Structures are given as C-alpha cells and as structure tokens.
Amino acid sequence: MLLVEKLQTRRQGRTFEFSLQLQPGEIGLLLGRSGSGKSTLLELLAGFLPASSGVLSADGQNIAHLPPAQRPFTMLFQQNNLFEHLTVYQNIALGLRPDLKLSLQEQQTLQLAAERLQIADLLTRRPGSLSGGQQQRVALARCLVRRKPYLLLDEPFSALDPALRQEMMQEVRQLATEQHIGVLLVSHQPQEAKDQADWLGFIDDGQLKFTAPVSTLQQPPTAEFAAYLGMSSLG
Numbered sequence: 539m540l541l542v543e544k545l546q547t548r549r550q551g552r553t554f555e556f557s558l559q560l561q562p563g564e565i566g567l568l569l570g571r572s573g574s575g576k577s578t579l580l581e582l583l584a585g586f587l588p589a590s591s592g593v594l595s596a597d598g599q600n601i602a603h604l605p606p607a608q609r610p611f612t613m614l615f616q617q618n619n620l621f622e623h624l625t626v627y628q629n630i631a632l633g634l635r636p637d638l639k640l641s642l643q644e645q646q647t648l649q650l651a652a653e654r655l656q657i658a659d660l661l662t663r664r665p666g667s668l669s670g671g672q673q674q675r676v677a678l679a680r681c682l683v684r685r686k687p688y689l690l691l692d693e694p695f696s697a698l699d700p701a702l703r704q705e706m707m708q709e710v711r712q713l714a715t716e717q718h719i720g721v722l723l724v725s726h727q728p729q730e731a732k733d734q735a736d737w738l739g740f741i742d743d744g745q746l747k748f749t750a751p752v753s754t755l756q757q758p759p760t761a762e763f764a765a766y767l768g769m770s771s772l773g
C-alpha cells in the first residue's frame with residue numbers, strides 16, 4: 539500500500555500538503571481546478587520535487603529519501619513521452635535497459651507487453667508515424683515493462699478523442715486489476731474516468747481536500763467540489 543501523510547512541499551511561495559492511501563490494484567482519480575496542485579502531487583511522489591516534511595511509504599518502506607529511479611513509480615505524461623529518433627521497440631526497451639541491450643528474457647517481456655497493448659505490429663516504426671492513441675499505447679507499454687507497483691498518470695489521454703480515451707481507460711483498468719498496479723490518475727474528465735476509478739480525490743488550493751467513492755460525483759460532499767463540477771448547489 540502507498541501511504542502519504544502530510545507530505546509537504548513549497549512552490550512559488552505556496553505550501554502544498556497531501557495525505558492519501560492507495561492499495562495495489564486500485565485506481566484513484568485526482569480532480570481539481572487548473573493550478574490546484576494535481577501535477578505537483580505526482581511530481582512530489584515521483585521524487586522530481588523535494589518534500590520538506592511528512593511521510594511517504596510504499597508497502598511499509600520509507601521511500602521519501604530515495605532518488606526518482608529507485609522509487610516504486612512509473613509516470614506517464616500528457617505528451618512527449620517518446621523519443622522521436624528511436625523506434626517503438628527501442629522506446630519500450632528503454633524501460634528495461636538504458637543501453638537498449640536486452641537479454642532474451644527481456645526481449646520476450648517487451649514482446650508480451652507490445653502484444654498486450656496491441657502494438658506488436660508497430661515495433662519497427664518511429665513515433666512520428668503513429669496516431670496519438672498508438673503513441674500513448676507505446677508509452678504505456680514502456681511503463682508496463684518497468685514492472686513498478688505504482689503508476690502515476692498525468693492527464694495521459696486528454697489529447698485523444700472521447701472513444702479512444704475511454705478505450706485507454708479500460709486498458710488501464712485491466713492492467714491495474716490483472717497486475718495489481720496502484721494507479722493515481724490526474725484527469726479533467728470526471729464523468730469518463732469515473733467509470734474505471736475506485737475512488738476520487740478533490741485537490742483544492744494545494745491540498746487533497748477529501749477522497750471518496752466515485753458515487754460521490756452525484757452528491758458532492760463540499761460546495762467547492764460541487765462548484766468544480768459545475769453544479770450550482772449541493773444535493
């Protein structure tokens with residue numbers, strides 16, 4: 539389990555403080571206004587941003603002091619996840635070995651991930667010749683071969699059309715369930731993403747104000763959350 543307790547950082551004179559728990563196989567959907575701190579939370583967990591205080595542990599181990607590469611996270615961004623000069627195969631292989639020299643077993647792992655994400659016929663292509671959806675599948679395949687227990691997704695599908703976005707969310711749901719990966723997903727699409735999430739969290743003014751089951755979308759627990767959803771009043 540991922541445990542975050544009063545994990546703090548400062549950015550541009552503002553204090554950010556987050557507390558949450560994420561179980562293996564669980565998808566937590568992070569919602570909130572632009573600038574509220576959603577990406578800041580993911581960067582803090584991944585170790586791209588130093589924490590000034592608080593607790594960050596994974597499966598009972600304190601991981602707050604570890605450099606990003608040693609933390610149990612893999613992160614997927616909205617775009618620019620791939621290297622344009624490398625083939626799809628090489629882009630995925632980077633998740634296994636920075637020098638791209640894969641053992642036979644690693645080659646098999648890569649092949650399985652590519653088949654799992656239906657991109658096995660694209661391995662010799664370069665990202666520039668792929669659609670946005672195919673590119674994000676490649677990036678997801680690289681996350682998969684890294685075999686990290688937690689996946690941090692920062693609006694990874696927001697540039698895709700609605701049907702494709704839904705398809706990718708189903709893919710993430712299956713991966714989370716089958717491989718017991720804990721997923722934190724930042725999204726601006728509450729209605730679509732909620733179909734696949736286990737809980738939602740509302741970030742406002744640098745804090746995770748609450749986490750709750752997705753059914754809460756129909757009856758927002760706070761006026762701020764209702765306003766974010768575009769509802770004029772509670773109930």
Ligand SMILES: Nc1ncnc2c1ncn2[C@@H]1O[C@H](COP(=O)(O)OP(=O)(O)OP(=O)(O)O)[C@@H](O)[C@H]1O
Pocket residue numbers: 549550570571572573574575576577578579
């Ligand atoms: N690289 C950075 N360096 C300094 N400040 C940053 C950086 N990235 C974001 N910030 C600031 O941190 C605050 C929170 O930004 P953050 O990106 O976490 O918001 P967000 O909720 O993810 O927004 P959005 O939905 O627009 O992506 C903002 O005030 C922003 O200006």
